[in-house]
Amino acid sequence: MNRRKMLSGIALAGLAASLPVGKLSATTKEAGAKDSAGRFKKLKIGDLELFVLTDGFLQDKSTSFAPHADIDALKEILAANFRSTEQVEMAMNVPLIKTKDRLILLDAGMGVFADGNTGLLLKSMKDAGFAAGQVTDVLLSHAHPDHIGGVVDPQNNLVFPNAKIFIAKTEHDFWMQATLADFNNSALKKEPEFLKMFIPKVQNILTTIKPRLNYYDFDKPLYDTFSFQLAPGHTPGLTLMKISSGADTLVYIADLIHSDILLFPHPEWGFSGDTDLTLAAKTRRRMLEQLTAERVLVCAYHLPWPGLGHARGKDTAFEWVPQVYMTP
Numbered sequence: 001m002n003r004r005k006m007l008s009g010i011a012l013a014g015l016a017a018s019l020p021v022g023k024l025s026a027t028t029k030e031a032g033a034k035d036s037a038g039r040f041k042k043l044k045i046g047d048l049e050l051f052v053l054t055d056g057f058l059q060d061k062s063t064s065f066a067p068h069a070d071i072d073a074l075k076e077i078l079a080a081n082f083r084s085t086e087q088v089e090m091a092m093n094v095p096l097i098k099t100k101d102r103l104i105l106l107d108a109g110m111g112v113f114a115d116g117n118t119g120l121l122l123k124s125m126k127d128a129g130f131a132a133g134q135v136t137d138v139l140l141s142h143a144h145p146d147h148i149g150g151v152v153d154p155q156n157n158l159v160f161p162n163a164k165i166f167i168a169k170t171e172h173d174f175w176m177q178a179t180l181a182d183f184n185n186s187a188l189k190k191e192p193e194f195l196k197m198f199i200p201k202v203q204n205i206l207t208t209i210k211p212r213l214n215y216y217d218f219d220k221p222l223y224d225t226f227s228f229q230l231a232p233g234h235t236p237g238l239t240l241m242k243i244s245s246g247a248d249t250l251v252y253i254a255d256l257i258h259s260d261i262l263l264f265p266h267p268e269w270g271f272s273g274d275t276d277l278t279l280a281a282k283t284r285r286r287m288l289e290q291l292t293a294e295r296v297l298v299c300a301y302h303l304p305w306p307g308l309g310h311a312r313g314k315d316t317a318f319e320w321v322p323q324v325y326m327t328p
């Protein structure tokens with residue numbers, strides 16, 4: 001398997017995936033471009049408007065998706081749910097929140113790392129009626145390419161020129177000093193060449209956005225609407241966001257979990273892009289317990305479009321109950 005093939009075979013949702021080396025473009029790709037419907041889903045959260053925008057989708061091989069899985073059991077679940085037993089597909093659901101006076105993007109899509117299946121965010125945003133220049137804030141859940149790649153263009157210009165950008169300080173500091181040793185408890189340790197290529201790219205983006213960068217205050221709400229909770233494991237600074245307005249609450253869980261049918265019943269199976277598989281599994285279970293107890297509406301970046309639903313307890317683990325809609 002050549003290098004290009006190897007790199008493109010790695011899981012990306014977490015991190016690796018098909019980083020198309022040498023083909024860096026933030027422009028909208030053709031995937032799904034013919035179909036102009038369903039690029040965004042609009043909901044009300046109290047006084048706020050939520051638009052879930054699609055950036056496309058990712059794929060990972062079923063044999064490498066969940067590093068601690070029993071592969072036979074994993075394939076059995078896929079087959080029983082009428083899914084491909086070869087590939088696990090992951091949506092790219094990017095929430096955009098409109099308040100009275102701000103337009104706030106939660107994560108920024110694949111952007112400069114986009115391939116033929118991703119990079120649709122700006123088009124989806126336009127379809128929802130917004131331009132990049134209107135975005136006032138970008139709240140990053142973590143610094144993996146499918147979340148941070150959309151904040152800069154191939155010339156290193158800011159894609160959202162008027163936006164403040166937020167990230168957890170833990171996350172920023174981790175990537176600025178990351179070495180291969182930080183991935184000893186990750187499936188990514190088997191891909192050192194990929195990590196050596198990828199880490200400097202993330203550092204470059206973080207350096208480029210530094211003048212715009214702010215760190216989350218985990219003790220104080222932002223704009224009276226957002227509160228933040230650290231969920232370390234997938235990355236050290238993965239940040240979950242609770243959005244409250246009136247009687248409504250939504251929790252954006254970003255990359256806490258990457259599959260509805262596989263990881264809710266088996267949070268311990270882990271994900272190929274997890275930085276620390278043990279910590280990620282522990283955090284995943286703890287947070288799913290919290291979400292189950294709160295019975296709160298959840299938005300997840302990689303669960304099937306549009307990634308909205310509830311976590312519920314089942315047997316000794318959990319299940320995902322997707323929100324159903326009567327109109328697109």
Ligand SMILES: [Zn+2]
Nearest residue numbers: 013014146255
């Ligand atoms: Zn992701």
